[in-house]
Amino acid sequence: MRLWMIGCGNMASAMLRRWLDSGVVAVGNVDVVNRGDRVLPGDVRQARALPDGPLPDVVVLGIKPQQLDEVAATHRGRLREVPLLVSMLAGADPARLSAAIPGPVAIQTMPNLPVELGRGVVAIHAPDAPTAARATVDRLMAPLGLVQWLDDPARFATAGALSGCGPAFLFRFIDALAAAGVAAGLNASDAAAVALATVDGAAAMAAASDRGPSALADAVASPGGMTRAGLNVLDQEDGIAALLDRTLRASIERGAEMARG
Structure with missing residues (x-):
């Protein structure tokens, strides 16, 4: 070619x-x-x-x-x-x-x-x-x-924002996960390495699994355990789902503005 x-x-x-x-x-x-x-x-x-x-x-x-x-x-x-x-x-x-x-x-x-x-x-x-x-x-x-x-142009715009902007959002999540580790007592280099390896491994596991990410999260979280306590924070009404909804919508709206010139 x-x-x-x-x-x-x-x-x-x-x-x-x-x-x-x-x-x-x-x-x-x-x-x-x-x-x-x-x-x-x-x-x-x-x-x-x-x-x-x-x-x-x-x-x-x-x-x-x-x-x-x-x-x-x-x-x-x-x-x-x-x-x-x-x-x-x-x-x-x-x-x-x-x-x-x-x-x-x-x-x-x-x-x-x-x-x-x-x-x-x-x-x-x-x-x-x-x-x-x-x-x-x-x-x-x-x-x-x-x-x-x-x-469909609307579906293209949404998929493009999700995939095109998504890596930046995920990089921010990795940084935030590491920062939380630092705040809880890890040094910065250890927290960064653990956060990155955790996200990398979890993404590979999700890609290889025939279960959806939600089911995988529930499988990790024992009732009354450490993971469930953290998920309860993320799953609050104004938690991660609402945050990412606002995040993606902001990117889609900016794309529409750019399309209008």
């Missing part, structure tokens, strides 16, 4: 690193256009302009949403004959992408950072994409982790 990437920041670099490691693309088949040189996986080619020669199978937009009009004005003519335009721009749906860069089939995605490890989530929205385009995108995204096509 031949790939052009316009913009290659943290998320795009994470995806590129996994694509190269998995073999879905080769270093010699990737060209990156950046405003300035960056340290890129595999030392792939990078320049200020699109390369001459054959067109790629896929163009990936890894720019900031506010740069779309500028990039479109600069590269629209060259991109008109490209078959697929895959975007990770928050708030830019396929209709907006096609209006800015007409010609390619426009695919809206929202990946999260664990894609670099092949354990990420890629939410995809392109309700009018033909079968062949979907197959190409599936082949490109498969090494990154869980791939979910969501034709």
